Amino acid sequence: MARFVSTYSHDRYVVRPRFRKSIDGGLRSEMVPGLAAEFENNTFDSEAEQLRLRWTDEERIEVEEFLRSCADFGHRISEPDLSGITSEPRIALSDLRTCLFVVTIDGDVEPCGRPASSEDGYCDKHASLAEAPQSKPNRSKAAASS
């Protein structure tokens, strides 16, 4: 997601003006919609606008790239780094984790589902299994027997 802010509460950057395109060898014409970034309350959220105006991904990216490359970027408009900011309460990663152990029953992969208690992400029951050294196929033995 890309969110841009402007020092102006209502700002507008025209990426592509709409224009009249002649078709059928000039017999008819059609309006080609333009592309613009409209800032409301100092912000422009490209993904919200994409949904609202039914932009394609290419159009959204075109708008984002336009804003990032325009001369005002870094001055009048900017793209704040919101990656560290979340409106949702932060939940400790350990609270969300469930045991990483999976069993395969008739081709269906069934996760254990119990809350993970160990640091490496396994429940009490499976922690000891995970810590056990993985048995590795013995290649030399297999080659010898074939």
Ligand SMILES: [Zn+2]
């Ligand atoms: Zn488990």
